[in-house]
Amino acid sequence: MKPPISYADPFDHDNLEDPGPLHASLRGAGPVVHLSRYDTYALARYEQVHAALTDWQRFQSAAGVGLSNFRYEKPWRPPSLLLEADPPQHDAPRRVLSAIIGPRALHRLRDQWATVADDLVDRVLSGGDVVDAVPALAEAFPLRVFPDAVGIPAEGRENLLPYGDHLFNAFGPPNDLVVAGAPRIADLSAWVNAQCARDVLSPDGFGAAIWAAADRGDLTSEQAPLVVRSLLSAGVDTTVHGLSAVLYAFATNPEQWQRLRKQPSLARVAFDEAVRWESPVQTFFRTATTDVTVGETVIPDGAKILMFLGAANRDPRRWENPDSFDLCRDPSGHVGFGMGIHQCVGQHIARLEAESVLTALARRVPHIELAGPVHRHHNNTLRAWRSIPVRLHRK
């Protein structure tokens, strides 16, 4: 059966500014929709997105998780060994990295990051009540703790955000956002690649641990720098916008902030609820490895399939009152980190960062509210923020 057709462009500025109406119409149209503009298939309901994410056998990543189909087009950079690989090539990089940044391995960072968060919040509060939460907190914290944890030098870290921004834009079509990033990308890529070399990385970080895995033969020495690159590519912008999302959620849902203050152990639930609610990573593509039947539609072998994580995370078939940010909800099972073998390997880092910042803020700030108009940052893949002015009421 032919699927319903949508003529929409999910990557145009109206939809990037507010994807909600498009998501609702795609979910309503059926389990699978043909996006005529890009001759690709869209999944927007939770059930189908979840199923496709876990089915790496039929929905492959190795042909690229952006619109570009690596079966026919050359990728703009050497493919990621994690994101853009399937078993068996995916196994060793994933195994090595998940051991290095798994929940058990992060325990040693917990106290350290709590101290950094306390210090950051103290400094932010000493600068006045009204701050822009995006640069002051959501960018400042990850940019302080994460590159240190990876072990890259202090110099040049300002390149991380523009690199990630372009990388996530490049998963979409070659539109104005990609064109705008293109002039700088050669330099940014060269800088990022240079940080992945063994002698650049400090001896105690995640990067050095990746190289140590190569010494043990768990990876090849050609793979090690690419695995370090995965950390630097996927670990910064995503967390920044995840933190922005949770801060925005609290600034606009004051009763939820009071709930968190009463019960700070909810910090992790709050972050995951924000990841469900805003889905910092909105979309990823897969490619059909064979003719795949979804609903009553046959998606042909080789077709690109766009999974709307953000739409699935607000699918009323799965979530009650999906548009509300609610700490009473159990957000477990959201697909904001993906699901299956490609599920975000850094999710535990993101949760620890968020927990650190939220705990430090909740201790000091009885009320948080918007202090001016907010501004989105448009990106082809990320639900991103440019500015969230907030008033932080001190004790």
Add this chain to the structure above:
Amino acid sequence: MAETRTLRVTGKEPVADGVVALTLADPHGARLPDWTPGAHIDLILPGGLVRQYSLCGDRWDAYTYRIAVLRETNGRGGSAYIHDGLDIGEAVGLGGPRNNFPVVPAGRYLFIAGGIGITPLLPMIAQVDLLGADWQLLYGGRREASLAFGRDLAGYGDRVHLRPEDRYGLLDLTGFLTAWQPGTRVYSCGPVPLLAAVERACADLPPHTLRMERFTASMLTGPARSAPFEIELARSKTVLTVPAGSSVLDVLAAAGADVLSSCRQGVCGTCEITVLSGEPDHRDSVLDDTERAAGTCMFACVSRSRSDRLVVDL
């Protein structure tokens, strides 16, 4: 909802003298947790016997697991039960899959199997062959008829060296290892005396060349329980009962404890909780043997308890 994870036996057939292969599937036809070559699962048999078996099927088939079980004449009852008592249609408990024996990337591999030790190597061989790596297998057993999957392996031609002991004597490890060159990884699984001999034969090779799997006594832990148990939340002093058919996660969620989860398969590690006392019955794919033995944490989506009560830091 997550339940205690069970598998149903959907196939059972002899594959060599004293070796039976089982095909296992989800009772409701769902996908099974993903695995990588070298992985094993725990089978939790009636009465709480827990036995580890390597997965030897096709990972591209998401709906069935395949294992092969040797009847251990001096065993403690697990393999005899599987051979004689476990019928098609029956259910067994599942732990894992876990992989302590992963395939590392390399251009060349030498595989050495003894008897039932072929099982973890089968999917490894399929995989490195798919990747176009150069490899050879030396496979020994008592008699030709005791070499499981010998016919499947014959399809690989002269990469495979089948060496039943009644015709060839003990495996010529030294001769086989002359094929070693820098960068070659050696993978071996089989009876303890074979592994010891392989270790000696590889003693002069560079570190990290040899990878072996030993199912040691420490992995053969005491009986798992399917009975209900209590879970005490230390911070609130609440005591909850986890019934046989429910997961710890579900019981905690119903009681309003804020434990996040994600995969519900014991894979992602999101639902970790700290265990203060009691003995967790680990059924996850995350912890290594040392961490499992320490018993200081557990994953609430799949793991249970061996003791009557678990006290957790919630």
